[in-house]
Amino acid sequence: MINVRTATMLAHYKQWVDQRLFESLASLPPDEVGKERQTLCKSIIGTLNHIYVIDCIWQAHLEHREHGYKTRLEVPHPELDDLRVAQLAMDEWFMSWSGQQTDESLNEPIEFVFVSGDRSVMTAGAMLMHVVNHASYHRGCVIQMYLEIPAKPPITDLPVFLKDAFPAYTTG
Template sequence: MSDVKTMTRYKAWADEVFLARIAQLSEEQLVAPQPILFGNMLRTLHHSYAMDRVWQAHLLGEAHGYTTRNPDNPPSFDVLHQMQLAMDAWYVTYADALNTETLGQIVEFEFIGGGDGAMSRGDILLHVVNHTTYHRGHVADMLYHCAVFPPTTDLPVFLRENRTHGV
């Protein structure tokens, strides 16, 4: 299995495990002000989802409709949770359909903040995984301040737990 396929599966697993823990929080905890650009846990999670959608649109060659990396008015956590799991499933399916040639294809796009960009499909997928991991860490830090311990979502744990599934 290619690294990209493994990593998209890792992202889906880590998001599922992590969001299950977040689901235990109250609405007040999710939207409590935090010293982070996004303002709170819910908006940080929404940012991650929104950027997954932006990169999905780039991969598909379609408009994403976002004008900011920090969109206002996130959906409820329950809705966002389901949207994120569906998005992760899309990325797994998308990665599975790629071969070595298509992984290397260059995708041209425009950054939300302006400017042209170009990355291979494989690099975009790795970025999506890395970006979510980065912000999962932000939210994990916020969980500690709520006296909630985040689940372990390290890659070696995923690999150990999924060894029998061909990952």
């Protein structure tokens, strides 16, 4: 079980790291973001859209509503600038949502349906943890693609975020 303090920190971390990543990606040669690569999501923009789609799906679960996605690999925003705006709005939603929670609401079990049609139950806090972990995993794939360009990827580590952007979390 996570508490409100941790949920808030994780939501802010996700927003911070997404912002850093999009700023860095904007500095790359434009064709690199859409260039097909040997990865599950085919490209940097495909991978970032996958993160966004999964965020949308879990947002819908947290809001107890249908999400409408038929696949996790949709590309609703093929242009980096459009995706950046959508992702940052999504990050704002998760930060706002986290700030409205209580320790009890984060432990609330929520029934949902996977894209595959399978039914399951998770707590709201576990859903947030999944969103953050899922994005971190796929950002690692994006960082690997930076090395193929070659370009220097941004620093996205949690300890750097805590030191630079959220020091209140480290001091109690």
